[in-house]
Amino acid sequence: MLQETIKMKAKTYEGLEDVLGRELMRMGAEDVDTDVCTVTFTGDKYLLYQANYELRTALKIYKELSRFEFTSSDEFYAQFKEYRWSKILNIYKSFRIEVSGTSDILTMDNVKGDVTKIICDYFNEKSHKMPPHDNSNPSVVIVLEIDGQRCTFMLDASGPSLAHRGYKVSGGSSTYDEVYAAGLIQLAGWKANTNFIDPMCGAGTLLIEATMLAYNIPAQICRESFGFFTWRDFDETLWHDVKNSARLAVKHNGEFSHKLLGYESDDTLLKAANQNIKKAMLDKYITVELLPASEVVAPEDDNTVILIAPKIDEFNVEKTTQTIDLLSKLTKRTFKSSKVWIHTGFEGMSKALGIQPRKETDIKFGAEANKLACY
Secondary structure (H helix, E strand, O other): OOOOOOEEEEEEOOHHHHHHHHOOOOOOOOEEEOOEEEEEEEEOOOHHHHHHHHHOOOOOEEEEEEOOOOOOOHHHHHHHHHOOOOOOOOOOEEEEEEEEEOOOOOOOHHHHHHHHHHHHHHHHHHHHHOOEEOOOOEEEEEEEEEEEEEEEEEEEOOOOOOOOOOOOOOOOOOOOOOHHHHHHHHHHHOOOOEEEEEEEOOHHHHHHHHHHHOOOOOOOOOOOOOOHHHHEEEEHHHHHHHHHHHHHOHHHHHHOOOOOEEEEEOOHHHHHHHHHHOOOOOOEEEEEEEHHHOOOOOOOOOOEEEOOOOOOOOOHHHHHHHHHHHHHHHHHHOOOOOOOEEOOOOOOOHHHHOOOOOOEEEEEEEEEEEEOOOO
């Protein structure tokens, strides 16, 4: 039986939109269109489940219920008064409403409460009971994105951010999450055809994401639940089909013949990396070692190096000099025959290193502007 075509939206970090768009097209998504931090697309329920389970660079997946324009607050609220809420809720399913955007027509602070009242009135009229409103752990999250006189009415299919893969026992001191790390690897164009090395591996996130990419392991293989699990139309058989298909596509040991290597000078961070790698069940693929980046020796094979540079404090001249000297050694000497990708928020990195990057890409982590440059 043919499934209905669903309009969907995926959220990501600014700079990863094209990467996410390509992931979706490889899955068979149609009508793929990118905008700042978002990718819209269409597909069936199978794709909705698959996108949540397998996409590496999506933060959230939303199912669009409707999109409309309005010229008054009455027109806006009429859309929700006319909606058949029993399609997505019942008196036993808790819900939460999330509202974002701006509009000169609406009093934005009131929208969440007004729509909540409309939903409660709908069920109260029919059964004299109302679904519970739950801000912490709702069964259904209703999302309203408002832009002037336009509104997109959606359901959050993911639940907690897809950056929470489920394998992080310890985050160490890392600022960046799993989606961001996966995005850096794909921006670097690593095709699992060389060794992958992180000389400052921290809690191991880049190494874990690289390994999952190399072996085609689903991004959410360690995750236990998604938002769509508690929807009224959740299809458990279809969900198992999605999982089984993805797991059958995982590569076996030996199909990836290169090394995945990480080094860390901080014993606490190395322990965090080992804990995370073990939780992800990847300890037989990844080698991490307690060793300062300055003492790392490059393997003779082809290598791709990706490192997240320490934050540069230009007011701390001594520490800045030490960091630049270390990065200079890694790019010019240790890995002189390799592609070295450096992620940094320091605008003057290339000038400080005295090297013109072969390629440079802008990427944002929230409001934090960074660059990923290849040397």
